[in-house]
Amino acid sequence: MSAISVRNVWVEYGEQIVLEQIRLDIESGAFVSIVGPSGCGKTTFLKLLLGQERPTRGELLLDGAPLPDEPGADRGVVFQRYSVFPHLTVLGNVLLGPELQASPLLARLFGAKRRAQREAATQLLDAVGLGESLHKYPAQLSGGMQQRLALAQALITRPKVLLLDEPFGALDPGIRAEIHEVLKKLWKETGITIVMVTHDLREAFTLGTRVVVFDRDARRKRDAERLRYGAVITQNIEVHKRRDKNAVLSSAGRDDPTPPQAPRQDDLAPVLS
Numbered sequence: 001m002s003a004i005s006v007r008n009v010w011v012e013y014g015e016q017i018v019l020e021q022i023r024l025d026i027e028s029g030a031f032v033s034i035v036g037p038s039g040c041g042k043t044t045f046l047k048l049l050l051g052q053e054r055p056t057r058g059e060l061l062l063d064g065a066p067l068p069d070e071p072g073a074d075r076g077v078v079f080q081r082y083s084v085f086p087h088l089t090v091l092g093n094v095l096l097g098p099e100l101q102a103s104p105l106l107a108r109l110f111g112a113k114r115r116a117q118r119e120a121a122t123q124l125l126d127a128v129g130l131g132e133s134l135h136k137y138p139a140q141l142s143g144g145m146q147q148r149l150a151l152a153q154a155l156i157t158r159p160k161v162l163l164l165d166e167p168f169g170a171l172d173p174g175i176r177a178e179i180h181e182v183l184k185k186l187w188k189e190t191g192i193t194i195v196m197v198t199h200d201l202r203e204a205f206t207l208g209t210r211v212v213v214f215d216r217d218a219r220r221k222r223d224a225e226r227l228r229y230g231a232v233i234t235q236n237i238e239v240h241k242r243r244d245k246n247a248v249l250s251s252a253g254r255d256d257p258t259p260p261q262a263p264r265q266d267d268l269a270p271v272l273s
């Protein structure tokens with residue numbers, strides 16, 4: 001479990017200010033959903049957490065220490081598409097991370113270590129429902145199965161933080177609901193801190209312990225001002241108490257209805273207006 005602190009962070013690309021004055025504390029084990037209009041800097045924010053982008057100003061801390069400047073095994077990531085390697089089998093995809101960690105040049109594990117990692121990978125693939133598909137290639141999997149694989153691939157190195165960039169955006173609603181359950185279960189079991197960008201407000205509120213809205217100040221939306229002002233956090237909504245994790249997660253249970261906090265999509269439209 002890991003806490004993240006974002007302290008007065010700005011991101012500028014040349015003349016364009018994308019994010020400004022971003023201040024956010026994410027408690028250890030939280031599940032934070034990031035929503036906001038297209039182009040307001042959500043993916044940029046995720047890239048900051050991943051270490052793919054650096055803030056122009058401000059700092060980001062992971063468990064009180066400056067966040068490493070480059071992606072590392074402490075942060076797993078899943079994108080909407082293309083997270084998995086098409087030329088590797090399901091098992092090969094999940095084993096690649098540990099292999100690269102153990103041997104950056106050869107990307108191979110040997111002997112007892114290989115057996116232990118194979119066992120861990122197989123267990124994880126079982127947990128995401130791909131236990132029967134270990135030797136298939138991604139092209140032989142459905143979209144939902146590929147995203148399950150991407151989750152397993154991201155989690156095998158036991159990262160402290162899982163970053164999700166619209167991971168389920170391309171999936172049908174039914175498949176989405178299934179994979180939500182898988183994700184909630186993994187979150188519960190690992191206690192990992194999750195930050196997820198989504199366009200789906202219902203998903204944001206159903207999964208998130210906190211929903212954070214990024215947007216430009218309404219007074220600064222004129223075209224002439226687009227470059228000079230970045231997005232800020234306009235709302236930071238606590239949806240569920242993380243300590244009450246079982247209550248959050250029990251929404252996955254057969255007997256539990258949708259949690260009372262999860263609003264209808266129509267009710268949520270004003271959040272983004």
Ligand SMILES: Nc1ncnc2c1ncn2[C@@H]1O[C@H](COP(=O)(O)OP(=O)(O)OP(=O)(O)O)[C@@H](O)[C@H]1O
Binds near residue numbers: 039
């Ligand atoms: N490397 C870069 N160089 C210059 N501009 C960039 C770069 N990366 C992002 N931007 C700009 O930053 C702004 C925010 O982009 P970002 O992808 O973070 O938005 P977003 O909220 O994730 O959008 P969407 O919801 O459509 O995915 C956009 O105007 C984009 O053009």
